[in-house]
Amino acid sequence: MAFYRITWNEKYDFATLHNWGCTFRCPFCSYKLRSGENGRPGFAEPKPERFLSVDEMKEALRSVSPGKVYFMGGEPTVAKELKEMISFAKHELGAETRLGHTNGSRLPLPGLDGANVGLKAWSEELHLEITGKPKSLIYDNFRAAFDSGMKMAANLVFIPGLVGLDEMEGVVSFLAGLDRNIPFHIDGYIPIPGLPWKRPTDEEMKAAEKLAESYLAHVKSSHLTTEEALNLAARDDRFKVKTIAG
């Protein structure tokens, strides 16, 4: 598992390294929306034809000298070159370093300034059922990263009937116990073909927002349709990027 593409957003001055692969097996993995594959749980993006070498990545980053370098997945912490690239971004480019999206299974990391953790569930059994990993691994890591001074944020896919308000309350209560200013984003579930759960209604989303706001000061949400999710650049210019490697 390794990085296969680097993108650059000139307006917002960030570059993103994209990794292929993940160690979790979430049945509702949003990568399936694009790949259309739903024959097995977990990450299901087709394997890239080739991966980038460390030299190629450094050259591409040097060419734009970004103020921020983000690492995405799948799950970016499974990329074997991650530590070297964090160190390069931080110490040679002087950039802010952040896991733009992570499942939290490998935190904190040296040289990393922040991370946005996609939490999956609060109850022990549901966490194991969804991800294949124990809950303590993720929540202990989140706490350790927060305590280390990293800028932390979190999100949760809200799936009525699976990851509902009771699960969300456990998550936001945990976050508020660390700091009620931790940013929290509610992702309204975008239905994956072949899975039984439905997109939340507007009323269900409002109830989720109200609950989260009763614990946390900075709550945002998205309630996208499949079409909107597949064309994020049309809604948000942070997704308007140019490929600089891969």
Ligand code: SF4
């Ligand atoms: S952690 Fe994220 S990338 Fe990995 S299987 Fe779950 S939803 Fe997909």
